[in-house]
Amino acid sequence: MLPSYYTVKGYGENEIEIERSRFIAHVGRAETADEALQFIQKIKKIHSNATHNCSAYLIGENDQIQKANDDGEPSGTAGVPILEVLKKKKLKDTVVVITRYFGGIKLGAGGLIRAYGRATSEGLQATGIVERKLMTVIKTKIDYTLLGKVENELRSSIYAIKEIHYLDTVTVETFVEENQTGIFTDWMTELTNGAGEITLGDSLYLDEEVIQ
DSSP: OOSEEEEEOSOEEEEEEETTEEEEEEEEEOSSHHHHHHHHHHHHHHTTTSSEEEEEEEESTTOOEEEEEOTTSSTTSSHHHHHHHHHHTTBOSEEEEEEEEOOSOOOHHHHHHHHHHHHHHHHHHHHOEEEEEEEEEEEEEEOHHHHHHHHHHHHTSSOEEEEEEESSSEEEEEEEEGGGHHHHHHHHHHHTTTOSEEEEEEEEEEEEEOOO
């Protein structure tokens, strides 16, 4: 698993007009080729009367799955420009479909490349990009008398609380970067005066929004 990578926040949509043609960007997250293809087919079904539904997706830790489709536009003028924007922004597990409703003015090869690239970039910006960081979930079991202190300290720290379980005792689950687990454990031990039971849980990705 990668320590971190960039991808899109979720589903997003954005429309621009260029020389009377409407270009609608549909952006989604896909972790497998099947998910990407399902996304593409869904958009094609919704916009079945569009002139073109061009697409590209980039999937895998090493970008091992890459596909681009011009859907009737001149070869290399639509799918590849979409894919190149994904690569330039270093995104992973991302699928984009650009729906075009032709407005009567031909753009030429260069104009199409610029149009699809721009539609993709603005679609991604509208959707939002996140950095997915691999975190260890650390569970701290404490008595209720320590909850206020521990929760206040955590909320004013760099660590994000995943969940708090209220049973006979309280278990606070915290996202901690893998290289910070030792530091966090020492800090939590000191914070609870050794009264906390600290255990390492699963490794999970935590999404942090990237300011564009």
